[in-house]
Amino acid sequence: MTKTSETPIAQPLRTLHIMTWGCQMNAYDSGRMADVLRPLGYRQVATPDADMVILNTCHIRERAAEKLFSELGRLRAVKDARGGAMMIAVAGCVAQAEGAEIFVRAPYVDLVVGSQAYHKLPELIAAVEAKRAAVIDTDFSAAPKFDFLPEAQASQGPIANLAVQEGCDKFCTFCVVPYTRGVEQSRPAAAIIAEARRLVAGGAREIALLGQNVNAWHGEGLDGRDWSLARLLAELAGIHDIARLRYTTSHPRDMGDDLIAAHRTNEKLMPFLHLPVQSGSDSVLRAMNRRHGIDRFRRIVADLRAARHDIAFSSDFIVGFPGETDADFDATMRLVRETEFALAYSFVYSRRPGTPAADAPDQVPESLKHSRLLELQAVLRDQQHAFNRAQVGRRFDVLFTGTGRHPGQIAGRSPYLQPVVVDNADLAPGTVHTVTIVAANPNSLMATLNQEQIAA
Numbered sequence: 001m002t003k004t005s006e007t008p009i010a011q012p013l014r015t016l017h018i019m020t021w022g023c024q025m026n027a028y029d030s031g032r033m034a035d036v037l038r039p040l041g042y043r044q045v046a047t048p049d050a051d052m053v054i055l056n057t058c059h060i061r062e063r064a065a066e067k068l069f070s071e072l073g074r075l076r077a078v079k080d081a082r083g084g085a086m087m088i089a090v091a092g093c094v095a096q097a098e099g100a101e102i103f104v105r106a107p108y109v110d111l112v113v114g115s116q117a118y119h120k121l122p123e124l125i126a127a128v129e130a131k132r133a134a135v136i137d138t139d140f141s142a143a144p145k146f147d148f149l150p151e152a153q154a155s156q157g158p159i160a161n162l163a164v165q166e167g168c169d170k171f172c173t174f175c176v177v178p179y180t181r182g183v184e185q186s187r188p189a190a191a192i193i194a195e196a197r198r199l200v201a202g203g204a205r206e207i208a209l210l211g212q213n214v215n216a217w218h219g220e221g222l223d224g225r226d227w228s229l230a231r232l233l234a235e236l237a238g239i240h241d242i243a244r245l246r247y248t249t250s251h252p253r254d255m256g257d258d259l260i261a262a263h264r265t266n267e268k269l270m271p272f273l274h275l276p277v278q279s280g281s282d283s284v285l286r287a288m289n290r291r292h293g294i295d296r297f298r299r300i301v302a303d304l305r306a307a308r309h310d311i312a313f314s315s316d317f318i319v320g321f322p323g324e325t326d327a328d329f330d331a332t333m334r335l336v337r338e339t340e341f342a343l344a345y346s347f348v349y350s351r352r353p354g355t356p357a358a359d360a361p362d363q364v365p366e367s368l369k370h371s372r373l374l375e376l377q378a379v380l381r382d383q384q385h386a387f388n389r390a391q392v393g394r395r396f397d398v399l400f401t402g403t404g405r406h407p408g409q410i411a412g413r414s415p416y417l418q419p420v421v422v423d424n425a426d427l428a429p430g431t432v433h434t435v436t437i438v439a440a441n442p443n444s445l446m447a448t449l450n451q452e453q454i455a456a
């Protein structure tokens with residue numbers, strides 16, 4: 001095991017700038033890369049005028065991947081202005097997918113490092129410096145990278161993310177993730193619990209467990225047996241200073257009965273679930289290889305609502321998947337209307353090289369994809385506003401995280417991840433207080449502290 005976290009700092013100070021795109025896993029990984037580089041003397045700075053710049057990229061849709069190359073164009077000018085004294089590293093899912101092609105399009109890139117090789121950054125950087133030539137490592141290592149990374153720095157604040165699972169074996173026909181992140185791997189419970197305790201010692205009160213398919217987590221338990229995510233959540237709920245738990249992103253296929261039941265029994269589990277459904281049409285779901293039908297999704301939602309009456313849902317949708325007919329799209333609109341989502345992300349289908357759907361003959365014309373997206377987004381936006389308005393008058397606990405935008409304000413997060421702002425309050429970050437919601441703005445809720453709390 002390479003444990004670099006305790007290496008004494010005998011290195012010259014160097015500056016590091018990390019840009020992150022994509023999902024929360026990438027954001028988590030960026031933190032871990034900073035952890036790996038800290039013992040080498042790298043300190044993070046806010047601008048790209050730095051000794052080392054890492055671009056942690058996303059490959060999920062064409063537009064996400066193209067951001068890398070537009071950003072690289074800008075960085076090249078900064079590198080030139082520094083007389084070439086800047087190491088540019090491309091990390092993340094584009095690095096994994098495009099590999100050495102990146103050097104062809106952008107020869108001033110020094111290092112391409114795939115999503116499973118971050119623990120090797122010190123030696124890769126040394127190789128670039130020694131060889132004065134570009135270096136690439138996009139191997140999927142046999143052992144999970146988590147085993148080789150130094151312990152995560154426990155300084156994320158009151159709300160922290162903790163990766164418990166990585167990779168995906170589901171091979172939805174539109175998706176690059178199984179190719180960019182490799183097979184599903186679950187971290188053992190002991191490592192997760194140890195990291196959670198460090199996060200709590202660093203001030204975390206809310207922990208979100210992360211994974212590309214987080215509810216497929218099944219890791220070695222503390223008793224040596226295979227644990228489910230529900231069991232892991234129960235164990236984490238036993239850590240006194242954890243006030244709130246979440247997990248994301250879930251797949252309907254892996255929404256087991258014990259996880260549904262956990263929403264009834266685990267009081268620290270927040271009543272908010274991101275459950276991507278992608279489409280409301282069984283035939284589209286089949287073509288997407290989602291391996292469940294709409295009835296299953298409906299049943300999960302109903303069971304969860306029965307387990308926890310105040311639960312709310314967010315989801316992801318793709319419109320214009322190859323072969324999607326008007327009737328398929330209508331089925332999606334019907335599902336949205338009947339489910340009533342608190343929040344949703346929706347995208348037009350993007351053809352990703354190497355994925356099966358990219359070669360399907362019945363691609364939907366771009367103009368039709370976009371008109372469907374607008375129609376869907378109008379309904380989803382109305383549902384989100386309705387959900388926010390429905391909070392007015394409700395009482396619930398808010399985890400306060402810091403000051404608000406205006407003087408005297410303090411801000412926090414609702415159980416549903418909505419920003420909540422209280423005027424004229426002085427509360428310590430990391431504390432949980434009951435509030436009453438008095439107004440809903442498009443992107444935040446205004447609240448007053450409950451009287452009994454002020455008196456207490």
Ligand code: SAH
Pocket residue numbers: 060061174175176177212213249250251276277278316317318347348349350351352
């Ligand atoms: N593991 C999660 C999703 C990961 S990707 C799940 O299975 O639900 C996040 C979202 O990006 C997906 O839910 C999907 O809605 C969207 N997405 C993925 N590939 C896409 C593509 N080729 N075109 C458009 N949207 C895509």
Ligand code: SF4
Pocket residue numbers: 168169170171172175176177178212213251
């Ligand atoms: Fe992609 Fe499907 Fe895996 Fe989600 S489950 S990451 S959409 S292949």
Ligand code: F3S
Pocket residue numbers: 021022023024025026057058059060092093176177180181212
């Ligand atoms: Fe993007 Fe990779 Fe995440 S493709 S969505 S950064 S797993």
